[in-house]
Amino acid sequence: MANDNTRIGFIGGGNMASAIIGGLIRQGMAASNIEIVEPYEPQRAKLKEQFGITAQAEPGAALAGCELVVWAVKPQTFKDAAAQAKPHTGTALHLSVAAGIRSDSIARWLGTQRIVRSMPNTPALVGKGMTALFARDAVTAADKAQVERVIATTGEFLWVDEEKHLDAVTALSGSGPAYVFYFLEAMRQAGKEMGLTEQQAYKLAVGTFVGASALAQASNDPPELLRERVTSKGGTTYAATTSMDSDNVKAHFIKALHAACKRADELGNEFGA
Ligand SMILES: NC(=O)c1ccc[n+]([C@@H]2O[C@H](COP(=O)([O-])OP(=O)(O)OC[C@H]3O[C@@H](n4cnc5c(N)ncnc54)[C@H](O)[C@@H]3O)[C@@H](O)[C@H]2O)c1
Numbered sequence: 001m002a003n004d005n006t007r008i009g010f011i012g013g014g015n016m017a018s019a020i021i022g023g024l025i026r027q028g029m030a031a032s033n034i035e036i037v038e039p040y041e042p043q044r045a046k047l048k049e050q051f052g053i054t055a056q057a058e059p060g061a062a063l064a065g066c067e068l069v070v071w072a073v074k075p076q077t078f079k080d081a082a083a084q085a086k087p088h089t090g091t092a093l094h095l096s097v098a099a100g101i102r103s104d105s106i107a108r109w110l111g112t113q114r115i116v117r118s119m120p121n122t123p124a125l126v127g128k129g130m131t132a133l134f135a136r137d138a139v140t141a142a143d144k145a146q147v148e149r150v151i152a153t154t155g156e157f158l159w160v161d162e163e164k165h166l167d168a169v170t171a172l173s174g175s176g177p178a179y180v181f182y183f184l185e186a187m188r189q190a191g192k193e194m195g196l197t198e199q200q201a202y203k204l205a206v207g208t209f210v211g212a213s214a215l216a217q218a219s220n221d222p223p224e225l226l227r228e229r230v231t232s233k234g235g236t237t238y239a240a241t242t243s244m245d246s247d248n249v250k251a252h253f254i255k256a257l258h259a260a261c262k263r264a265d266e267l268g269n270e271f272g273a
Helices: 015-026 041-051 075-088 103-110 122-126 141-154 165-174 176-193 198-218 223-230 236-246 249-271
Strands: 008-011 034-037 068-071 093-096 115-119 129-135 155-159
Touching: 008 015, 015 034, 015 041, 015 122, 015 141, 034 041, 068 075, 068 141, 075 103, 075 249, 093 103, 093 141, 103 115, 115 141, 115 165, 122 129, 129 141, 129 165, 141 155, 165 176, 165 249, 176 198, 198 223, 223 236, 236 249
Parallel strands: 008 034, 008 068, 068 093, 093 115, 129 155
Antiparallel strands: 115 129
16 A cells, blocks of 8 residues: 555444554555544544544544545444535445445435445454455446455455355454454463463464464365364364264354344344444
8 A cells, every 4th residue: 555645434443444444554644644433532543643643533634535434333333424525425435334234225325335344353463364345236347456455465255245244253263263262261270270371371372373374374185184183083182072062062153143144133123233
């Protein structure tokens, strides 16, 4: 983005907006090309401290100069935020990161078809995000390229052809970091119960996720085979995975992801009207 003079507006300056703004600034985008609308004063102070950007409490003329507007508000507040900002967004291309809220709703609220929906995740904060993108028909190849330049500053991305697949993405990689943290909590607790210090257990657990993920990413082998290579006949891994299988852990985990996917659909129904 270093030589790109695109002006980007953010509606909502919380966690997800900060992750994307951090990526843009790391890649050399001038903070002066970023406009943020953030009604919560302590959050505006944080944005000032973190990025040197003075966010606006409400949408105004500054937004009108933004070619791209990123919607980073909660699904519950999107409709109200859209009503406030619409008079100021001109002919911008719109990029939403909100869970569940369908592009039909956004198009109706903003009176434009130039909408890309996305589902990022919080590792975007450290440039290791995984984002899925969906574009409405009116979005051009140049629009898509512009969105890609922004999202690429936060990590990897892929496009999905059907908007409903974003609900599955939300369940898988959008919420996914929380599942990893959940397993980290469990591994830390187990380590402590077995006599390690909390620090030792946590370091071992995090390092194991980092290493196993890197191995999976570098390998062409499926996870079943990678797991088999860890599992000695009659050994410790076998004892652990047999215990998990007898408790149906995998089935319960898969059920949890279906619950998340269903909730994404419900959010679209509840807050997209
Ligand atoms: N946090 C995640 O892991 C994650 C991952 C993917 C997508 N998302 C999506 O990103 C969106 C934002 O989530 P977040 O975690 O950054 O939430 P957040 O609460 O950190 O940020 C939302 C911000 O919007 C501000 N806001 C409220 N009303 C507003 C208005 N009318 N105009 C402008 N700003 C307003 C809030 O003050 C808040 O700072 C959500 O829709 C969520 O579904 C979040």
